[in-house]
Amino acid sequence: MTRKKYLYQHYTWPEMREVITRQPVVIVPVGTVEDHGHHLPLDTDNFLIWEICEAAAQKIQDEVLLMPLVPYGFEAHHMDFPGTININNQHLYHFMLDITKSLAHHGFQHILIADGHGSNMPILELVARQTVIETGVSCAAFIWPVLAADVIASVRESAKPGGMSHACELETSLYLHLDRQRVQMDKARREIGLPPSKFIWLDLAQASPVRFMDIWSGFSETGVNGDPTLATEEKGAKIFAAVVDRFIELIREFRSRSRNKPVDHHQRQAEPRP
Numbered sequence: 001m002t003r004k005k006y007l008y009q010h011y012t013w014p015e016m017r018e019v020i021t022r023q024p025v026v027i028v029p030v031g032t033v034e035d036h037g038h039h040l041p042l043d044t045d046n047f048l049i050w051e052i053c054e055a056a057a058q059k060i061q062d063e064v065l066l067m068p069l070v071p072y073g074f075e076a077h078h079m080d081f082p083g084t085i086n087i088n089n090q091h092l093y094h095f096m097l098d099i100t101k102s103l104a105h106h107g108f109q110h111i112l113i114a115d116g117h118g119s120n121m122p123i124l125e126l127v128a129r130q131t132v133i134e135t136g137v138s139c140a141a142f143i144w145p146v147l148a149a150d151v152i153a154s155v156r157e158s159a160k161p162g163g164m165s166h167a168c169e170l171e172t173s174l175y176l177h178l179d180r181q182r183v184q185m186d187k188a189r190r191e192i193g194l195p196p197s198k199f200i201w202l203d204l205a206q207a208s209p210v211r212f213m214d215i216w217s218g219f220s221e222t223g224v225n226g227d228p229t230l231a232t233e234e235k236g237a238k239i240f241a242a243v244v245d246r247f248i249e250l251i252r253e254f255r256s257r258s259r260n261k262p263v264d265h266h267q268r269q270a271e272p273r274p
């Protein structure tokens with residue numbers, strides 16, 4: 001195993017002191033251990049977000065630092081499926097905030113939380129906001145499909161919305177591209193169990209305007225929500241490349257983004273001299 005320049009945990013602390021002075025963007029990947037139908041392993045969200053982060057970090061090694069993966073997420077609605085590990089949403093919030101505040105304490109100015117699991121997002125968005133409020137550093141959170149929504153739409157064949165929600169055309173295509181040996185395509189089954197709605201649906205590529213998360217086993221027998229039977233390695237390759245490219249763009253933009261200092265308007269500002 002060689003040392004990797006982009007991996008946070010491969011540095012010693014005196015080296016880290018130097019690394020902080022060049023202000024790389026720190027990437028904090030978050031996934032989960034969760035049922036993904038009969039055809040995908042429990043590691044799907046962890047595996048996909050890690051591969052995306054590592055592929056991006058390898059290409060711009062001087063500009064980023066990749067943290068160890070946080071492998072557990074908020075799963076209370078998935079607990080009817082054997083194997084899923086649930087972290088209480090308050091625990092996840094405080095755990096993640098402790099990580100970002102530690103990074104800010106050491107002097108890092110730019111933190112991106114890269115999420116692989118939809119239900120982590122409301123929590124991670126709050127973590128990012130609270131980090132900004134408490135520490136002043138730049139901290140933002142995103143889930144990977146939003147980076148390449150246009151490319152995903154261009155290869156998509158499944159019903160919209162609903163066909164790309166969970167263990168679906170999207171996630172299965174990416175997994176096939178990254179390691180087809182671990183995907184049991186003969187067991188993939190289409191399931192879109194939620195009632196049709198103008199306001200409420202689940203789709204990784206296009207969030208619904210109204211948010212409602214039901215207990216998963218009530219509307220999905222296999223745990224799938226979407227259509228994995230339409231997944232292909234080719235779609236996965238195209239989407240993966242686009243997500244990695246956009247992630248690099250995001251990192252660069254985020255690193256050079258200008259921010260004004262906040263102004264406390266409680267004190268009357270001195271009148272400009274005539």
Ligand SMILES: [Zn+2]
Nearest residue numbers: 044045167171
């Ligand atoms: Zn997933």
